[in-house]
Amino acid sequence: xxxxxxxxxxxxxxxxxxxxxxxxxxxxxxxxxxxxxxxxxxxxxxxxxxxxxxxxxxxxxxxxxxxxxxxxxxxxxxxxxxxxxxxxxxxxxxxxxxxxxxxxxxxxxxxxxxxxxxxxxxxxxxxxxxxxxxxxxxxxxxxxxxxxxxxxxxxxxxxxxxxxxxxxxxxxxxxxxxxxxxxxxxxxxxxxxxxxxxxxxxxxxxxxxxxxxxxxxxxxxxxxxxxxxxxxxxxxxxxxxxxxxxxxxxxxxxxxxxxxxxxxxxxxxxxxxxxxxxxxxxxxxxxxxxxxxxxxxxxxxxxxxx
Numbered sequence: 001x002x003x004x005x006x007x008x009x010x011x012x013x014x015x016x017x018x019x020x021x022x023x024x025x026x027x028x029x030x031x032x033x034x035x036x037x038x039x040x041x042x043x044x045x046x047x048x049x050x051x052x053x054x055x056x057x058x059x060x061x062x063x064x065x066x067x068x069x070x071x072x073x074x075x076x077x078x079x080x081x082x083x084x085x086x087x088x089x090x091x092x093x094x095x096x097x098x099x100x101x102x103x104x105x106x107x108x109x110x111x112x113x114x115x116x117x118x119x120x121x122x123x124x125x126x127x128x129x130x131x132x133x134x135x136x137x138x139x140x141x142x143x144x145x146x147x148x149x150x151x152x153x154x155x156x157x158x159x160x161x162x163x164x165x166x167x168x169x170x171x172x173x174x175x176x177x178x179x180x181x182x183x184x185x186x187x188x189x190x191x192x193x194x195x196x197x198x199x200x201x202x203x204x205x206x207x208x209x210x211x212x213x214x215x216x217x218x219x220x221x222x223x224x225x226x227x228x229x230x231x232x233x234x235x236x237x238x239x240x241x242x243x244x245x246x247x248x249x250x251x252x253x254x255x256x257x258x259x260x261x262x263x264x265x266x267x268x269x270x271x272x273x274x275x276x277x278x279x280x281x282x283x284x285x286x287x288x289x290x291x292x293x294x295x296x297x298x299x300x301x302x303x304x305x306x
Contacts, residue, residue: 006062010049010105011111013282014040014085014138017048019056019200020201020285024293026122028282029281032056042080042092050101059127065093065106068114068284070141072157073296077107077295081157084174085139103117109291111284112159113150115242115277116143118196118287123240123279130236133277134161134227135243135284140182144234163184166225181226185219187245193218205251211250220252224259231272242277 002289006029011018012209013036019031037044037047053065065133076095083089095106109117116133119125125133129148135141140162143153152158160180163175171192183189187198194215195203204212225238241256257274277283 005178007056007062007289008053008057008062008065009114009285009292010053010065010067010285011114011284011288012036012049012086013111013284014043014070017052018281018285019049019052020166020282020289021057021062022286026286026290027140028286030056031285035197039088041088042086042094042097043275045086046097046101048096049098053102053104059243063104064292065098065102065104066114066288066290066295067098067106067108068111068288069094069108070111071138072160073108075108075152076154077109077291080108099168105292107292107295109288110143110152110156110159112141112161113152114143114287114291115165115283116150116240116287117147117290118279118283118285119240119242119277119291120145124275124277124282124285125238125240128132128238130234131238131240132161132227132230132234132236133183133240133242134223136187136223136245138187140185141243144236146234152210161226161230164226164229166222166229171214171271180183181223184222185226185245189222190215190245198245202248202251216248217255220255221259223252224256225263227256227274228260228263229264231260232268235268237249237270237271237273238270239274240277241275242279242283243277243282246276247280 017268018033069080072081088250098106125131131145142161144159157177165179171183172178173180201212
């Protein structure tokens with residue numbers, strides 16, 4: 001029976017690979033996380049995924065696997081076109097590599113898109129039709145939803161908000177761009193403002209340390225510049241901030257909102273909400289599982305559309 005099937009969602013990150021076993025309603029039945037191989041070459045990551053899935057689902061309950069990959073995916077969900085923060089990831093046929101090893105059907109999705117699918121299904125974006133999501137972590141990824149549909153563009157490579165330029169003479173990016181939003185909104189960008197780890201900055205801000213508060217304010221201001229450009233393009237109802245750094249959102253959201261209000265005309269931000277994701281680091285694997293449900297079962301479950 002279709003409604004008895006299980007699905008696996010995998011989220012490949014620069015530092016960890018997160019996996020979950022879900023039912024068709026998105027209930028997490030089992031989970032595991034393991035470090036991403038270093039260096040995260042395609043072959044090593046492929047082996048790591050196979051081993052992790054064998055550990056997560058040794059009795060083969062799930063026959064469908066969705067995988068969240070950082071970077072654009074081809075329009076068929078088979079090939080990881082490029083992942084600028086993972087060495088060697090250029091036109092990697094990951095689905096073709098995994099299917100014969102796993103003996104399960106595999107679909108790939110961009111990590112930002114998967115996170116947005118997860119948040120739209122069960123998180124901060126439930127009930128919204130026009131949404132921008134940014135993932136703040138090793139890099140800055142993201143996704144765009146227009147009219148309830150994920151926008152992927154002509155060849156699957158659209159919606160890379162972390163790569164828009166916000167500084168003509170800014171730091172070089174692995175994409176070949178310079179001054180990209182990723183260089184200001186990623187962990188590396190935060191490190192340029194302070195030598196402290198995010199957890200230490202959180203603690204210092206929580207006890208009222210002015211230096212830490214100012215770091216978070218500056219970080220939020222930088223994000224606000226890039227988000228303002230995105231708002232002008234898409235005029236969303238909602239901007240969601242996900243990824244590892246979103247756990248610190250309470251310290252930088254006020255300066256993002258202030259910058260957006262300063263830069264964006266009222267008509268383009270009318271009714272706009274900017275908030276942190278509610279699923280934390282689980283959004284990507286949930287969204288990847290939802291992608292598997294939608295794509296690999298031929299959209300038979302319309303009631304569960306995000």
